[in-house]
Amino acid sequence: MIVAGKAAEPSPSITLEGTLEVGEFYGPPDYGENPSGDDIEHSLFLQLPATPTTQLSDSKALTTFGPDAGRTYFVQVIVQDSERSAAEKAIGHRVQVIGVPFAPLAGHHRTPLLIDVKSLRPIGEWSW
Template sequence: MNRSLHVILAMLTLCSGSIFAAEPCIHYAQEVKLSGYVEVRTFFGPPNYGENPKTDSRQVQSMLFLDEPVCATAAPNAAQYDEDERDQIEVTLRTESPSSALTSLAGKHVTVTGKLEHAETGHDNSKLILSSAKLIESTERKAILDALRPQAASQAGQAVRIKVDRLNISNEWAILVGEIVAPEGQKLDWSRAKDCDSDLDKMLWVILNKTTGQWRVKEMTICASEPPWWYFKDADLTLPCEVYAGLESVDENQRFDDLAARCRALKTNTTVTENRNKISP
């Protein structure tokens, strides 16, 4: 192996550790996609932003508590300089339409798109702002629920509604976590359900794939007594990494608790290894 190849391999080795541990920063003034839980908070507003609580107005603001911290920086050759930020876990959401659509989702897990901006003043309440924020799951959510409801009802032996705690969607794949509940005014009879123990906790776990424009159930459990993802091994993380966001492993030996972070690290490490193999004689 010649000297230049030695140098390249050394650089790859040095870089792989940092790549494995951190994600690239997102850029200001560009369209980004972020996932997390919606929080609705009330802050003091004009004229004095809390200096005179009795007379200052109140501002209701939607915030996104992210699945994992992000860093933000200016894009190469950006016309405007904004301060770099690291380990940010909250983003202020600003919409072009009435904010009621977001406030009604308080406590829910969502994925939004928008243009990332840096706060201009301390009154912005967070260092990062997502302007023109839009939900990207609203139309897909209905299609997904319509696709899984018949199979859930079949397994339950009765009509059901779907309560969603988490819905992650990425690249034609989706993971839904929640529970089945009875129609309004009725009570669910678990004795009619298939393979369900009425004395144990019951979680709905669904994996779906979108093919030819239709969502189809690939895996479903309506009465999981424990989160199925708790015991996922590296080899189990075969879907797009974003669908694992917010799902945590109980394996203390893993470098990352969050399965999405572990999935991305594994894929990055695999890419580095493949690049090494390509340049080896």
């Protein structure tokens, strides 16, 4: 029996500003439980000068991701191939990221809030 349900509504895009950094973590197969045999993963993050709740004029979009999503100072960014070059040049610099927020889904997701990047650009000053 198949029951028709309401499809999940896509989250609206949000804009966050922070310093783009690279994090290094233990990956598969044991994610740090066997460091000598685990792969090392590198992930991009925004180190935020203020929480997402502070930066966003309307933080209601984050309520479905749990309370930590709005209070975090680190947001993992998922960069598509089209933005990869811009992201690599921006590591260590202030950036503005526009994208779709989502909650962690796998062991590779390291923060309570992630953002699928649609646009990434360097900035000089915080705009909020």
